[in-house]
Amino acid sequence: MHRTSILSQTLFNFYQIFHGLDLENPYLHLREFKEVCNTYNDSNCSMNAIRLKLFPFLLKDKAKTWLQNLRPRSIHAWDEMQ
Numbered sequence: 535m536h537r538t539s540i541l542s543q544t545l546f547n548f549y550q551i552f553h554g555l556d557l558e559n560p561y562l563h564l565r566e567f568k569e570v571c572n573t574y575n576d577s578n579c580s581m582n583a584i585r586l587k588l589f590p591f592l593l594k595d596k597a598k599t600w601l602q603n604l605r606p607r608s609i610h611a612w613d614e615m616q
Contacts, residue, residue, distance in 0.1 A: 554596030564616060567592065585612045 552563045571585050586609065593601055609615050 551592055551594050552597045553594050554598075554600065582612045586615065589615060 550563070550566075552558060552560065554560075567589065568585070571581065571588065574584060576584070590598070590601055
């Protein structure tokens, strides 16, 4: 199994999906997401790329709509996503 697939599976099993609800804390969500990603190490893929690839899969509802409404290819680095 590909390493990114293993990480994706781990994230989906142990990580909360962010819906963009008023009661959710986006800063906490991002901090926890980064902590989980930091446990993964792949010399063939930068942490920036790992985060950008996995982040969309952890969004639903209003949060997913927000991401989908961004201009295509407008985010090139994780710092821009935050």
